[in-house]
Amino acid sequence: MSQATLSVSELTLQIKNELESLFPLVRVKGEISNYKRHSSGHSYMTLKDEQAQIAAVIWKNTGSRIGIELQDGMEVLAEGRLEVYPPSGRYQLICTAIHAAGQGLLQQAFALLLQKLAKAGYFNPERKKKLPRVPESIGIITSPTGAVIEDMGKVIERRFPAARILLYPVKVQGADAARDVVRGIEYFNNPANPLHHTDVLIVARGGGSMEDLQAFNEERVAEAIYRSSIPVISAVGHETDLTIADMVADLRAGTPSMAAELAVPDRMDLLKTIDNLQLRRNTLVQAKLDGAEMEIDSLRQSYAFNRPLIQLQQLSEKLESIPELLAQSVRRKWLQKAVEFAGANQHLALLDYRKTLERGYALVKKEGRFITGSGELECSDRAEILFHDGSVTATVSGKPIP
Incomplete structure (x- = not known):
């Protein structure tokens, strides 16, 4: 029986279907070589060991979630699936997650990120925000299970039960931990959530190895803490552990309970x-009252305060003397007017024509009018002659003698 002849495409398709179904998820440990990041955002590399190698691809979306900088010579743990690429007839690993393998590599990545962030000013003391003295609400970003959240809740309840606690549950270990922590920080900083706004944030987890704490050494977590408008306390691991998150945070606590x-x-x-x-307020108020009383007493005893009373007393005395002064003034005026009247009366007496008549003079009136010269009289004119004791009527009998 003859075997069917397959085309290259048909054979490749069969191999593709079989291989991809056999290896839907694999985890590979190897050293990176020929690493290249394309302008599209995709990354291409080769994973190898002493005896073999395999091509690997990191698509753009996956690469944005990787918190380490990949480079040739780095030993990594890559997770993903196998895929056959028909145009080149080769298989490759499509990476869905990648981690540094080994403590030494993690330390290397830590040192590189530490240097980068220090140069960018992420650790500068002057940019760190002060914690509120009396916060109304506290946002906690940690695992919803375990001793961490329970211990923190007990401490807050004991010290300041009035504070409102808001928990944003996250994974604190594994591939999605860094993403969850970033989302928690962004959630509390989002102005679209005014009811969930807090005065301070605590990012916390319990102790563990460097691999366990790796999520808190990723750049995106450091970036989220740095950009937070809310003060952040970092409490990751034990007091001897130190993460990038601890150094970027506004305050570092040795343990979650200390946070x-x-x-x-x-x-x-x-x-x-x-x-x-x-007590201080009461003391200050009493001191002010005592000072005010002393000042009032001083004012009451001062000349300026008593001057109106003195003036009032002086005015009262003047008022009592006014009737006598008025009487004296009236008497003085009356005597003055009496003297003036007597003088005027005496002067009038001197001017009285009757006094002149008593000395032998007479007045002549013609037709009711006094005449002052003889030329005003004619012969046969009737005239009235006035003496001091009476008057007579006379008729002019001759012409006036010049």
């Missing part, structure tokens, strides 16, 4: 502070 203590004040200390402020 909770740093985030909120002790209510007993607050109550003591309030009592001290109340």
Whole structure:
């Protein structure tokens, strides 16, 4: 029985179907060589060991989630699926995740990122934000299960139960951990969520190896903390652990429980502070009252304050003397007017024509009018002659003698 003849395309398609169905998900450890990042954002490389090699591809979307800088000579753990590429007749690994393999490589990646972020000013003390003294709400980004969130909740409840706790649950280890942490920070900073706005954020997880803490050493997590408008406390691992997130955060806590203590004040200390402020306020108020009373007493005893009373007393005394002064003034005026009247009366007496008549003079009237010269009389004119004791009627009998 003869075997059917296949075309190259048909054979390649059969191999493609069989191979891809046999290896839908693989994990490969190898050294990177011929690494090249294309302008499209895709990356191409070869994974090899001492005896073999395989082509690998990292598509753009996957590459944006990788928190390490890949380079030739780096040993990595790559996850993905096998794919046959018919145009070249070769198979390749399509990577869906990639991690540095080995503590030494993680340390190398840590050092490279540390140097990069330090140069960009991510660790500068002057850019770090101060924590609010009395926060109303606290956002916690950590795993929803385990001792971390429970311990932090107990500390906050004991120290400052008035604070509102908002939990954003995330994975704290594995391929999606860094992405979840970034989303949590962005969630609380989003102005579209005003009801979920917090005064301080805590990014926390328990202790572990460097591989376990790798999510908090990724650049995108550092970037999210750096861009946060809300102060961030980092509490990753134990006190001896140090991550990139710790150094970028506004404050680093040795443990999650310490982060909770740093985030909120002790209510007993607050109550003591309030009592001290109340006592100080009362003391200041009493001192001001005492000072005001002393000032009032000083004013009451001062000449300026008593001057109106003195003036009022002086005016009262003047008022009592006014009737006597008025009487004296009236008497003085009356005597003055009496003297003036007597003088005027005496002067009038001197001018009285009757006094002149008593000395032998007479007045002549013609037709009711006094005449002053003889030329005003004619012969036969009737005239009235006035003496001091009476008058007579006379008729002119001759012409006036010049």
